[in-house]
Amino acid sequence: MMRQKQVRLYISFCDALTVSDIICSDVEELARKCGISYKVLLSIRKVLFAQCAPIPISGANLYKEVIASVAILPTGCQSIDKLLDGGFYTCELLEVAGPTRSGKTQFCLTAAASFATQSSQNVLYVDTTGGFSPQRLQEIMAKKGCTLQVIREALKKIQCKQVFDIFELLELLEDIRGCLEQGQEDDRPSVRMVIVDSVSALMAPLLGGNQVDGQALLHHLAQALKILSVEFYTAVMVTNNVVQGDSAEDVKPALGRSWLGVPHSRLMLRYKTANSLPGGGDYCGAVERCATLVKSQRQPTGRYAPFVISGKGVTDS
Amino acid sequence: MNSMAGGSETGAQLFARLGSRPSLKALQNSLFGEVYPKPGDLIELSGESGTAKTEILMNITVSCILPLEWKTYKLGGIGTGVVFVDTQCQFSMLRVFSLLEKRVTRCIASSHSSKVHGKCSEQDIQTVDKIVNSKLEDDGHATDKVKEHSCPPTAEEIENFIKTCLEKLLIFRCNTSQQLLVTFHSLETLFANSLDISVLMVDNWSAFYWMDRASAGNHLSQVETIQQRMISSLEKLLRDYHITAFVAKRPLFKSSVKRDKGPPTSGPSPSLSSSNLQPDDPKPSNQDFVSKDWNRILSQKFQIQMSEQPISTISSEVNLQTLFVASRIFPKPVITKTFFVSEIGLNFLS
Numbered sequence: 001m002m003r004q005k006q007v008r009l010y011i012s013f014c015d016a017l018t019v020s021d022i023i024c025s026d027v028e029e030l031a032r033k034c035g036i037s038y039k040v041l042l043s044i045r046k047v048l049f050a051q052c053a054p055i056p057i058s059g060a061n062l063y064k065e066v067i068a069s070v071a072i073l074p075t076g077c078q079s080i081d082k083l084l085d086g087g088f089y090t091c092e093l094l095e096v097a098g099p100t101r102s103g104k105t106q107f108c109l110t111a112a113a114s115f116a117t118q119s120s121q122n123v124l125y126v127d128t129t130g131g132f133s134p135q136r137l138q139e140i141m142a143k144k145g146c147t148l149q150v151i152r153e154a155l156k157k158i159q160c161k162q163v164f165d166i167f168e169l170l171e172l173l174e175d176i177r178g179c180l181e182q183g184q185e186d187d188r189p190s191v192r193m194v195i196v197d198s199v200s201a202l203m204a205p206l207l208g209g210n211q212v213d214g215q216a217l218l219h220h221l222a223q224a225l226k227i228l229s230v231e232f233y234t235a236v237m238v239t240n241n242v243v244q245g246d247s248a249e250d251v252k253p254a255l256g257r258s259w260l261g262v263p264h265s266r267l268m269l270r271y272k273t274a275n276s277l278p279g280g281g282d283y284c285g286a287v288e289r290c291a292t293l294v295k296s297q298r299q300p301t302g303r304y305a306p307f308v309i310s311g312k313g314v315t316d317s
Numbered sequence: 318m319n320s321m322a323g324g325s326e327t328g329a330q331l332f333a334r335l336g337s338r339p340s341l342k343a344l345q346n347s348l349f350g351e352v353y354p355k356p357g358d359l360i361e362l363s364g365e366s367g368t369a370k371t372e373i374l375m376n377i378t379v380s381c382i383l384p385l386e387w388k389t390y391k392l393g394g395i396g397t398g399v400v401f402v403d404t405q406c407q408f409s410m411l412r413v414f415s416l417l418e419k420r421v422t423r424c425i426a427s428s429h430s431s432k433v434h435g436k437c438s439e440q441d442i443q444t445v446d447k448i449v450n451s452k453l454e455d456d457g458h459a460t461d462k463v464k465e466h467s468c469p470p471t472a473e474e475i476e477n478f479i480k481t482c483l484e485k486l487l488i489f490r491c492n493t494s495q496q497l498l499v500t501f502h503s504l505e506t507l508f509a510n511s512l513d514i515s516v517l518m519v520d521n522w523s524a525f526y527w528m529d530r531a532s533a534g535n536h537l538s539q540v541e542t543i544q545q546r547m548i549s550s551l552e553k554l555l556r557d558y559h560i561t562a563f564v565a566k567r568p569l570f571k572s573s574v575k576r577d578k579g580p581p582t583s584g585p586s587p588s589l590s591s592s593n594l595q596p597d598d599p600k601p602s603n604q605d606f607v608s609k610d611w612n613r614i615l616s617q618k619f620q621i622q623m624s625e626q627p628i629s630t631i632s633s634e635v636n637l638q639t640l641f642v643a644s645r646i647f648p649k650p651v652i653t654k655t656f657f658v659s660e661i662g663l664n665f666l667s
Contacts, residue, residue: 020495023502024546049503054496056400059382059413059486066410089411216531222405223492230406231490258527261366261405261567295367297409300659302639 019048066091069233073193075107076114076140077314079305083293084265088235090192092297093225093262097240097253098269103289103309104239105131107269108197110313111237113140116154121192124176125160126169128201132160140313159191166202166217173224180232194228198239200254207256215258222262229264238263266295288317329509338515338559339397344380347663348373348619348643348654356515356559359551359614363566364621369641369658370565371407373621374518376662377563379416381516382485387478388470390424398485398514400507402500404524408488417479419661425469485513494525494543501550508558517554521565541608548610555614618647624655640666 022030023045031038057065072086081087088094088111096104109132112123125132134155141151163169176191203221206214229236241254251270253260269291292304308317341354354360362370378401383394401408470478487507491497508514526540533539554560624640644653656665 018495020498020543020546023499024550045502049499049506052496052499053503054489054491054500056487056489059410059483059488060480062410062488063414063480063483066414070411091409091411212527212530215527219525219528226406227492257366257567258569261407261521264407264409266367297371297407297412298415300639300657301367 019052023048071192071233071235073111073235074114074118075314076110077107077305077307077316079307079316080107080267080291080314083267083291083299083303083305084296085299088193088237090233090235091230092235092264093229094235094237095240095253095263095266096237096269097242097266099242099251102269102271103307103314104269105129105197106136106309107314108195108237108239109133109136110140110315112158112193112195113137113144113154113313115193116157117141117144117146117150119157119192121157121190123158123193123195124191125158126172126194126196127160127162128164128169128196129198130162131197132162134160139311143311144313163202166206166221169196169202170220170224173221173228177224177228177232180228180234191234193235194225194237196225196236196238198241200239200241203255203259204241215256218255218259222259226262242268263295264297265293265299268292268294327509338512339395341381341395341397341515341561343385343393343395344377347376347380347665348656349617350652350654352617352645354561354563354617356561357555358616359555359562359564361564361566361615361618362621363568363618365623366567368621368623369656369663370567370621371409371520372412372658373643373663374401374520374563374565375409375413375416377516378486378518379413379420379662382482383417383420384482387421390421390428392421392424396485396513397516398487398511399516399518400487400489400504400514402489402491402497402517402519404491404497404519404521406490407520413486414479414483415660416662417482418475421475421479423661425475429469487514494529494547497525498543498547498550501547501554504554505558508554508560515559515561517560517562519551519562519564521567523566523569526569544608545610548608548614552610552614615647617645619643620646 027038027041027045030036031041069090071090073088073090075081075084075087084094096107098104108125112125115123137155137158138151141154146154161172163172173194176194180190199221203214203218206217208214225236225238228234240259242251243254244250245252251268253266253268269289271287271289288306288308290304290306293299293301295301306317307314309315338356340356344353362373364370378399380393381395381397381399383392384396385394386392489500491500504517529540529543530537551562555562621641621643624642640655640657642653642655644651654665656663658664
């Protein structure tokens with residue numbers, strides 16, 4: 001009833017067409033202009049508030065929800081777990097940034113492997129670079145001492161999706177959101193961890209040139225990822241490249257300044273010393289690497305943890 | 318609504334305007350010093366990502382929602398309600414809870430240790446004890462109270478107490494600038510009805526800028542219209558309901574001085590560009606999207622940066638910490654404070 005009335009009124013408005021137009025305009029003036037009574041206009045405003053304003057959550061209720069829903073998932077590497085105060089929090093968006101071959105994909109694979117072997121829920125691995133390797137996953141699990149049966153079960157829980165453009169990714173995230181919104185009606189275990197490796201591969205072509213469109217898409221992606229993590233309590237991890245900053249030793253995450261503030265936590269990976277790396281591509285070699293926590297909401301920043309990449313994936317050095 | 322005619326104000330609105338909301342004087346010790354935020358003030362916190370803006374807002378939130386005292390412990394809070402408008406899902410309940418917990422347990426521990434050892438390291442603990450003692454003497458049940466004071470509350474009691482504090486906090490999550498605008502308008506009713514809310518936080522104001530730019534297409538003036546509408550609705554909240562607002566902003570463009578490298582960012586059109594508050598400053602602030610009206614209603618502006626000072630020279634205790642420098646660049650004179658973030662919140666170095 002109210003809706004029908006509203007629709008009719010929308011048509012009769014001369015200037016006011018959008019919700020914000022109606023809300024911001026002076027009610028009395030609007031009443032005069034459209035010939036609608038002041039009282040009706042006030043109730044329209046009320047309906048618009050109810051429909052468009054977000055529902056406030058009281059701190060106490062949010063606390064209850066957080067305590068009931070947040071889980072801490074291990075990354076598979078103890079020193080990095082310690083750095084992150086236990087591991088991935090399922091209410092946060094974590095970014096792992098680092099130059100090529102700093103171990104980003106290995107970190108993702110290790111995290112996926114350790115989550116899948118320990119939990120009954122699913123991992124979604126969004127692969128944008130072709131770096132996903134089931135053989136490597138199997139190797140990590142086997143080296144960690146899992147039996148063949150466990151490995152088989154765990155690999156079933158890791159869904160890999162190859163995505164090569166941003167719209168595909170946005171659609172995929174929307175789908176997951178829809179599934180999570182419907183709840184656990186079906187018995188299939190829900191997705192609890194989403195890994196996007198790497199987000200810069202998708203976004204980099206869109207930035208530069210016409211800045212506005214790229215920035216808007218970046219914002220949409222950020223929002224989709226954050227809603228998954230904050231409202232549906234999923235652990236979301238993305239990897240990002242780095243770019244050269246103003247000085248030689250100043251390295252910063254790619255994708256520009258508006259992305260900088262998006263992740264809740266950020267780990268920067270790097271080789272411990274640049275010249276310790278031989279020319280060969282021996283990524284399983286025990287080159288010492290280092291993860292620095294550069295952004296966090298709960299932990300002091302600036303601390304670091306050394307790690308190596310071995311047959312077991314990313315492990316303590 | 319009440320701007321058009323004197324008679325159109327409801328009784329609740331009048332009461333909200335004339336009635337007093339809790340004062341924020343207790344925020345003196347932190348960032349603000351003697352110029353603590355007053356009703357109707359707009360305080361801007363501006364800084365790059367990772368400069369503890371959200372952390373500052375959460376710390377102020379904690380100071381606001383904690384009461385002045387609980388049982389016999391002086392917590393030094395304000396006991397007022399807070400509305401937290403979160404535009405980028407940055408609010409962390411876990412962090413706020415641990416801040417509250419740390420602050421309460423520290424107060425309890427310090428009041429107990431001073432009791433047991435009979436010496437006071439800090440002056441305010443002394444005064445707390447004086448207050449406590451005088452209260453005890455006034456009360457007939459002095460012995461009972463002493464007993465209560467001598468055995469600290471259990472963890473469960475503390476948790477329940479913190480939950481009651483959290484009732485005072487309201488969180489709004491906004492996903493578009495239109496939602497943010499509607500939120501500001503709908504807050505009028507909330508502020509008119511509840512007198513014990515005196516603080517509004519917005520983290521962060523510039524979140525939707527690029528989305529608005531994209532949807533505006535070539536009509537750049539639309540972006541400014543949206544900004545002006547948001548500013549005027551915020552101004553109304555400040556002026557009519559005597560709310561104090563803390564707004565975090567992130568500079569959207571790179572500062573013009575450092576633009577010698579890399580491609581130039583597509584700057585805003587001249588009408589939208591930042592009117593720098595300090596044209597004579599040798600290190601100009603980062604470019605921001607500021608409309609004129611914003612500077613008109615601004616009361617204080619803080620700029621937060623990561624410290625470039627080598628950390629080890631300051632103190633060996635804080636060698637693992639990142640130091641931040643918060644400077645109040647408006648109004649003059651410039652006041653600079655250095656702080657670092659630890660488990661218990663912000664720590665200011667004197």
